[in-house]
Amino acid sequence: MALDRPTPNDLRAFWMPFTANRQFKASPRMFVGARDMHYTTAEGRQVLDGTAGLWCCNAGHCRPKITEAVQKQVAELDYAPAFQMGHPIAFELANRIIDIAPEGIDHVFYTNSGSESVETALKIAIAYHRARGDGARTRLIGRERGYHGVNFGGISVGGIVNNRKMFGTMLGGVDHLPHTHLPENAWTKGQPEHGANLADDLERIVALHGAETIAACIVEPVAGSTGVLLPPRGYLERLREICTKHGILLIFDEVITGFGRLGSPFAAQHFDVLPDMMTTAKGLTNGVIPMGAVLTTGAVHDAFMQGPEHMIELFHGYTYSGNPIACAAGLATLETYAEEGLFDRCAEIAPYWEEALHSLRDARHVIDIRNMGLIGAVELEPIPGAPTKRAFSAFLKAYEKGILIRTTGDIIAMSPPLIIERAQVDELIGTLRDVLDNL
Numbered sequence: 001m002a003l004d005r006p007t008p009n010d011l012r013a014f015w016m017p018f019t020a021n022r023q024f025k026a027s028p029r030m031f032v033g034a035r036d037m038h039y040t041t042a043e044g045r046q047v048l049d050g051t052a053g054l055w056c057c058n059a060g061h062c063r064p065k066i067t068e069a070v071q072k073q074v075a076e077l078d079y080a081p082a083f084q085m086g087h088p089i090a091f092e093l094a095n096r097i098i099d100i101a102p103e104g105i106d107h108v109f110y111t112n113s114g115s116e117s118v119e120t121a122l123k124i125a126i127a128y129h130r131a132r133g134d135g136a137r138t139r140l141i142g143r144e145r146g147y148h149g150v151n152f153g154g155i156s157v158g159g160i161v162n163n164r165k166m167f168g169t170m171l172g173g174v175d176h177l178p179h180t181h182l183p184e185n186a187w188t189k190g191q192p193e194h195g196a197n198l199a200d201d202l203e204r205i206v207a208l209h210g211a212e213t214i215a216a217c218i219v220e221p222v223a224g225s226t227g228v229l230l231p232p233r234g235y236l237e238r239l240r241e242i243c244t245k246h247g248i249l250l251i252f253d254e255v256i257t258g259f260g261r262l263g264s265p266f267a268a269q270h271f272d273v274l275p276d277m278m279t280t281a282k283g284l285t286n287g288v289i290p291m292g293a294v295l296t297t298g299a300v301h302d303a304f305m306q307g308p309e310h311m312i313e314l315f316h317g318y319t320y321s322g323n324p325i326a327c328a329a330g331l332a333t334l335e336t337y338a339e340e341g342l343f344d345r346c347a348e349i350a351p352y353w354e355e356a357l358h359s360l361r362d363a364r365h366v367i368d369i370r371n372m373g374l375i376g377a378v379e380l381e382p383i384p385g386a387p388t389k390r391a392f393s394a395f396l397k398a399y400e401k402g403i404l405i406r407t408t409g410d411i412i413a414m415s416p417p418l419i420i421e422r423a424q425v426d427e428l429i430g431t432l433r434d435v436l437d438n439l
């Protein structure tokens, strides 16, 4: 049946992403403004942002420098072709990203999202081996409970069942490491003690398939979307060792951990483990304009720089790779982070955040709490027979009470902007306690 012509406030046409559409449209939650740590709702209420939008507005909202940079750029050079043509700030932004990246990471390939960064990195990994005459290395290793966006490569290496089961998994040649969530690590503050040996499963996978068939292993240094799973002490180091031993590229998916979320520019620096590639997005532009980037070592990049000079080296890219407005937003975002020392600020407030979060240990329904940097997760006991329902009710109540949280399964995840003040941490956690105790 054809829909009637939509009226301006008709909510039917927009099929919302990762949303309970029918629930939402029956009782909509609309934001109409934002500034610093707060959103303004359509009813004129202020909502404290406990999630930096979707883990992306690391500098807070409507920051003047970023707003002005975007306004200026859109009036000056709105778009420039991304293939066979350049514009200066795409190069400048790449240099500024490399300035804060770990030593050894020195090239930037632009995308428009985290999902595209993942697809790009997986393709580069396979093509890298082929360029070096190692064309049998096509297999990709992900991890259970991993989230690498929603495109076919990403859901294939990803390990969240609801994101995969409806869509087939188009990519063959994929295997998965076990996730790192162990019951003995419950209530750990920061990095858990147990489970470094879970990385040894990569040796089992190598023994099963043969190292000469494996291109890359991709993991989130801290798994975000699945509900915040921390890497056990020594785990990432071990993964690095095994990858190096077998010539497998190690990809860190830093879409969430990048740009200060752990108190260093990237998780690679926080854990002092150097991957061969890093996928990024979100905090790169403070979420203001869609943009992502894959960062690679010189060795990965240089493997492609051969053959006749007039030839394209990598047959991959997007119409909007390095879009000028996104680049302007990116540059202004990195300047804001630097001028306000926001990565250090995150590191400074992280212990306070940790204590506040763990004070919820005796709140109702709570069965585990996990944290690192300005990331926190509060896991709730599911309602028997109705998984996700308790956390979703908490989300709705929290919103009514003026805080924005995220839920995944029965886990509440929080990732506030790095500008959060202690009093706002207290407000967020205090309100959440109130919500849980009255659920």
Ligand code: PXG
Pocket: 054, 055, 112, 113, 114, 115, 116, 118, 147, 148, 149, 150, 220, 224, 225, 226, 253, 254, 255, 256, 281, 282, 406, 408, 413
């Ligand atoms: N990799 C990781 C590690 C991510 O967290 C993506 C890739 C995909 O990014 P795009 O830009 O294509 O969405 C992500 C995105 C949540 C939540 O609340 C997490 C993401 C996106 C939206 C919500 O957990 N992560």
